[in-house]
Amino acid sequence: MENVRELMEQIIDAGTLIDLVLSYVRKKDPEGFQKVDVRPVMLKDGLYYQFTYHYKNKATHENMAPKDAVDKIQDLLGNYFRQGQCFTREGDYQILISKKFKVNILKKSPTKTMKDLSHNRRKKYIIPENIPNPFLIRLGVMNEKGKVLANKYDKFRQINRFLEMVADVIPALEDKGEGLQIVDFGCGKSYLTFALYHYLTEILKLRANITGLDLKKDVVDHCNEIARELGYGNLEFFVGDIGQFQGKERVHMVVSLHACDTATDAALVKAVEWGADVIFSVPCCQHELLPQIHNEVMGPMEKHGIIKERLSSLITDSIRANLLEIMGYATQLLEFIDMEHTPKNILIRAVKSDRIPKSAVEEYKRFKAFWQINPYMERALGEKLQKRLQG
Numbered sequence: 001m002e003n004v005r006e007l008m009e010q011i012i013d014a015g016t017l018i019d020l021v022l023s024y025v026r027k028k029d030p031e032g033f034q035k036v037d038v039r040p041v042m043l044k045d046g047l048y049y050q051f052t053y054h055y056k057n058k059a060t061h062e063n064m065a066p067k068d069a070v071d072k073i074q075d076l077l078g079n080y081f082r083q084g085q086c087f088t089r090e091g092d093y094q095i096l097i098s099k100k101f102k103v104n105i106l107k108k109s110p111t112k113t114m115k116d117l118s119h120n121r122r123k124k125y126i127i128p129e130n131i132p133n134p135f136l137i138r139l140g141v142m143n144e145k146g147k148v149l150a151n152k153y154d155k156f157r158q159i160n161r162f163l164e165m166v167a168d169v170i171p172a173l174e175d176k177g178e179g180l181q182i183v184d185f186g187c188g189k190s191y192l193t194f195a196l197y198h199y200l201t202e203i204l205k206l207r208a209n210i211t212g213l214d215l216k217k218d219v220v221d222h223c224n225e226i227a228r229e230l231g232y233g234n235l236e237f238f239v240g241d242i243g244q245f246q247g248k249e250r251v252h253m254v255v256s257l258h259a260c261d262t263a264t265d266a267a268l269v270k271a272v273e274w275g276a277d278v279i280f281s282v283p284c285c286q287h288e289l290l291p292q293i294h295n296e297v298m299g300p301m302e303k304h305g306i307i308k309e310r311l312s313s314l315i316t317d318s319i320r321a322n323l324l325e326i327m328g329y330a331t332q333l334l335e336f337i338d339m340e341h342t343p344k345n346i347l348i349r350a351v352k353s354d355r356i357p358k359s360a361v362e363e364y365k366r367f368k369a370f371w372q373i374n375p376y377m378e379r380a381l382g383e384k385l386q387k388r389l390q391g
């Protein structure tokens, strides 16, 4: 067994181990482990090796310093297993041990590459977990110790995802000394509104006023109460309908996340009328174009309700993006959160731009004629859009 020890010492000293799989148990024991995996893992105080013991219905882990790992591997190969598949950066080794402990080692070219060794490979979030954050505690996303509650983890991830998308466009916000003016249309319970306020004012230390608008008075009252408790003096909530909203002249950012049907279009139109620097919108349910869309060629898609509904949502979001481009916005459609959580996962991010793609107007006209549609945004944008369509 000395040559096994030598080989393992050499691999572990060189730090080239990727994965070692020990299998083919010498003495069958249904209660005992059937297989052991050994992988390098980077912990706070350096490189360790993680042993994963696979039992019939469970797996246990043990981390070991390099020297102990060599002893352990030798013990496991000497007493429990007859085979080791060892993948390293410079070659794959097959270690075979006979009934009589005769060792045979075969070497082949490497087939695996080294991955990130960080044991705690959790994503680094803009708002970190495990650090108590008053607004997240108040909203019930984390507890007093900063632990994110299991049933709020998706929300926590969504908040951070949204902030990452905001972070990318901060340079596009043009504050000429008045402080950033932001409106969140259809803010609902306002997790993302509070998060945005926290990010801009407490993390980035920017001056920002955020107005949340929603149709529901009880929700608005509740959000105002939380804002007061948190001392968020420039975050206010009002009851109102997006389409009727008045009272702001300059708005730097418009947010509208999951506002229903044409409420999303109303928010986009408001944003364009204000000439907002940045627009974020995650459309929700879509009804407006569903009864309008028709093209004979698309018959096989139109005749199935479920397909037609999805088709109509995609057409609507494509039209929204196309019209934003025509109105002078560089527009991206991004995946907001994993499809597995909700199919409503397209985020429209539009940033004011001087360059309108030449093709945008022609694309719009062709697309509109193809589907025989008359979208809300075109009607609501009125003359401003018509000038661009004709010009």
Ligand SMILES: C[S@@+](CC[C@H](N)C(=O)[O-])C[C@H]1O[C@@H](n2cnc3c(N)ncnc32)[C@H](O)[C@@H]1O
Pocket: 185, 186, 187, 188, 189, 190, 191, 192, 213, 214, 215, 216, 219, 240, 241, 242, 243, 256, 257, 258, 259, 260, 263, 284
């Ligand atoms: C699904 S919730 C989304 C809440 C929040 N934006 C989010 O993403 O978590 C949609 C909210 O939009 C509001 N809403 C729908 N149509 C609206 C309109 N025309 N004007 C104002 N708010 C509206 C609803 O009352 C509801 O609270």
